[in-house]
Amino acid sequence: MKLKSYNLKYKRFGESSILVEWPSIIHESILENILLFKSEIENKYLNNNIYLKNSYNSLLITYEENINPKSKISELKNIYIKIGSTQKKDFNKWEIPVCYDIELGHDLNYLEKSLSIKKEEIVSLHSSKDYRVYNIGFLPGFLYLGGLDKKIHHPRKEKPVLNVPKGAVGIGGSQTGIYPNNSPGGWYIIGNSPINLFNINKTSPCFIKPGDKVKFSPISLKEHELIKIQVESNIYKPVKTQIND
């Protein structure tokens, strides 16, 4: 299969890093291209200490030592040329249980009025889509998800709330996401997920990776309580299927 090749920009970023930039649009094929490049670099530098992180349309490569940017850039370009022949990466699709009860989705009543869409409709629009994970950041384990239905886009709160609880599922602008821990936040809260998105005791603290997909499945307050107990006793296993599109 032939992969689309993008016209990339390579920029020196400080003494030890190179920033690679893709066109500034949010698109799943750009994300896939970034992640492919990323894993190719990881394979090449297997035993060396380099650190990689990606966002919607960029990849940052940080080396332990100070670098000669010109030679690193040509090295990276040579790796990029070769990814055209590599196989596509496999990703997982995760089912994330979310309780949309008004008790946990405090802002549903407000959104119902502000968007002029019935609560049930908001929930159904939110839980019927597959969301792509573009990036993890802002807070440890916070997923940047793409694909929120335009009908339920809503500007953030003017003043952030100081105490958004762990697991809160919110809408902010064109984005939706789950707060992995108690934190301040300016998104409208429509539900809560009982699962742990970030576990400091695991070598891989997030089981969801950039490139994976997420689907929210509605659960009742009772089920929320039950899953929470299962999560706390370490017996809950999130449902996943492999995507190979």
Next chain:
Amino acid sequence: MIEIIKSGLYSTIQDLGRFGYENYGVPISGSMDQLSSVLSNKLLGNNDNDAVMEITMTGPILKFLEETKICITGADISPSINDNSIDINRVYQINKGDVLKFGKLKYGLRSYLSVSGGFLAGKIMNSRSMHSSITKSNKIINGENLKIKKLKNIITKRTIIKVNYLEHFKNNIIEVFKGPEFDKLTTKQKQVLLNKTFTISNNNDRMAYQLKESFKNQLDPIITSLVMQGTVQLTKSGKIIILMRDSQTCGGYPRILQLSKKSINKLSQKHMGNRIKFKLIDL
């Protein structure tokens, strides 16, 4: 063990940072002024990455419940043992029951206390650096006890280093590289940015330093992208923010400059009201 009688304004345990977890959204953290923290460890014969106590402006009162050796570098906050003042950048033997206190801040902002073998704060994801999203607390707390290595189990290879690095505290030139969005600035803006003297605002902590002066800005936010320790961001309202050790891993403001590693250390010793000037070094 060390008993924390008083925690001070903001005292935190830090090594050189938590690497390899940024793509999970985990900040790197680490000691703010790594020139001083590494020096503190080196003078004592420790490893560079051993955890030290970073002390900010007003020092703690610490009681040693066992013998060890200590060294204090960085800002001079007039340290004393049992009320006898001691020098910075020098190694001292500590006996069981000794009390370490601090006094007036003479220069700098952050002081680094190392103990033989390092502080043994819990290691999470390969690092002992405290951060509120990862460890129980982001700073030390009154009444708690801190674990340290038993002195008799330590073999040190101490090297004598002559230290004089006052320039690090007095100099106000902050060396920078161009940031990814630097070239989107107008010629006029670039001139102002690189010639004006800026003042550090009261909004400064381990996460970021905001500058007091506003800067005329027409740049739109960017799609959430990657930032590093030392990245200089320009907000929509024209505020300049310099990201420090506890910085988030990504952000949506244009990144106009990037501090050199040396300059992140230097800036860490500046406080509210101090003035700085940017100097481009990748011409």
